[in-house]
Amino acid sequence: MSVRAEPAPLRSRTLERAATALLERALEGLDGGALEVKLPGGAVRRFGSGAPVRLEIHDAAFFRRLATRGKLGLGESYTAGEWDTDDLVALFELLVRNVDRAAARHSGMRRLLELRPRLHRRNGLRRSRRNIAYHYDLGNELFALMLDDTMTYSCGVFERPEATLAEAQRAKFDRLCRLLELDAADHVLEIGCGWGGFARYAAERHGCRVTGITISSEQAALARERTRGLPVEILEQDYRSVDGAFTKIVSVEMVEAIGADQLGTFFATIDRVLAPGGRAAVQSILVPEQRWDRYRRTPDWIERYIFPGCLIPSLAALTQAAARHSRLGIYSVDELGEHYAETLRRWRSNFHAQIEDVRRLGYDRRFERTWDFYLAFCEAAFRTRALRDAQLLLARPGPAG
Template sequence: MTEFATARWPGIAHTPRTPAKARIAKAILKPTINRVPVRLTMANGTRWGAGDDSSPEMRVVRPRAFFARLGADTKIGFGEAYMAGDWTTGDGTDLADLLTPFAERLTTIVPVPLQKFRVFVDKKLPHHQRNSVKGSQKNIEAHYDLSNELFSQFLDPSMNYSSAWFEGNETLEEAQMRKIDAVLDDAHVGNGTRMLEIGSGWGSLAIRAAQRGAKVTTITISKEQAALAEERFAEAGVDVDLQLVDYREVTGEYDAIVSVEMIEAVGEEFWPTYFQTIDKLLAPGGHVAIQAITMDHHRYLATRNSYGWIQKYIFPGGLLPSLTAVDQVLAEHTTLAVTNQRPLGKHYARTLKQWRENFNANWSTINAQGFDETFRRMWEFYLAYCEAGFSTGYINVHQVAMSRPSEG
């Protein structure tokens, strides 16, 4: 464990000392994994799992540490054990391929009699990750301000950090432009449109909108992203008003409001505020288009208050909505309603696969920027974990168009 890793992720610097919980975890895991078509190979050669020699292989390198982490924190310990190197994939096994059978069975993998004990392993979302104005700033900095250079090593040249929309064998960048154009089309963005973008990213959507002749205002609370976006606006020769403000602080009136994969960082508590702000800023006859990572409503209800590995290590304060939850918030707190939605889940799986391939291919450059092996394993697990979720439909992503029904 390096000094960098110990300081950044103290939770994996030392193996938990929970022998009783470790024994329980081992007792539960064996019958559970014996219903999954994978091979789990222990350091001593013992094999578990319902898979054969052609199935994805998971190798437990340090069984004692692996079960200790799993026992200490069932939902988070699995990913932490990968970060720590307690388990890895077998030769020739892709990490996403290994995680996919688990994702396919995520709601049923734990035997029914044991599911009633979920209340004892689910941790509530920590208060310090609450998405207040100040809290949102800290949560965004934890991920998006890591390094522009880091993101440039695995994203396409347009620096889009959201699902693409593929048709055929085009490049990732071309698929990202199709995604952006679909959002702009849904929001009716054209020449003279006063457009607000909530969540600038690195500026690709704002550039595209400005090239259509729109009068673009884009907001972000990421200083790193804002700095690079301003450079890209200058290079593209477009006039974009970029503001470093929280969405709750925006004023004005806009014909179109767009937001790509930003609602996941809003937090359930602030969804009414988020959509009320959009409603307040939208001019009569205006249109809204958002792209949102979603999950089925029953899964959202089951997980809305639980704290997982992704929230601890990747997206603090994050929560995925369901389309039903969005409809309910709109109906109860705004004059807006959904007019159309487009699912792109399989496209996100393909996007994530390309990001992970780029990340691994450029690891030596990323490593030279100061990111260590623990970070590599964390990021690899994050990308593969999400890819498995989208490829199996456990999570999805939708482009959602909204307007005021009375205005069409």
């Protein structure tokens, strides 16, 4: 006897009803604000109390993505244009503040959303180069529209509210130089030198020699231009193949790109090439310890669509990797996370202000929405301390200097 297949429209409506119920269960008891959701049929649901953030769902595909793609579905649906909000950052802040409470109330729902595991791919030399090219070789022109004159793509330090983005980045460089106790006699290795901002600052301000390495061809080309005439050498080279001895080593928000499997190799490399009595400064985005295990097991939208191969470490993961694979210890932790939200707000503002120029470079609407989602989510994550950022001082035990 043959069994007649259920009509596709009926399956779709059933899934939409189930997903809507799931959404309402997840948002019940929303605390710290209000969310007003307009459904595709025009009905409005309100959760929480106070002045609401408004979310409008244009397409029922939004629910299907959430039901079948879990955490990835929210971002995929946004880039597809299936929903909008009047304040993307405020929406993420509200959701991030409530996510743990919602997960505790609905443990079965959380297990359902975590069924899809994070892909585990080792970052070998060739894969690392492909991953970096995917993001950093988008074009120097694009990053120039979003960043400031220092061409620095990491957290700045706003020493006063009216500081410009460029001033905040130079303040960050200054902190790193003071942490390393740089002077003209030093030879500095910068692991992940970007477009040469720190190398240029250190060479100009302190007269030291700098060797910067990157595996982005676009970054290497511009970094060489920006440091011409200074005692700076820019190499297109993987950190694992570095040789020589350096009195100081710095790495700013590069370690997140290598994956958990390579943390030991990263610290072993620093230990291998750091001269006796030398210092190393590592600035890293950090996941709070309570979220680390869950974060590294489950899929992440930013890893999938923005930084392939990345895995943000926790402070404990860095400390343990350094202890197990090197003679290095962490001797200070300088928290910068409060400054990252403002840094990201400035980048996103620049991105929107220059959007016509972004389009003239050939980037389409999906790219715009992808980067808007990425920058807004990260800003909210730092505002709510769901992410941290810190400068770490590393050295070997024994006399300094």
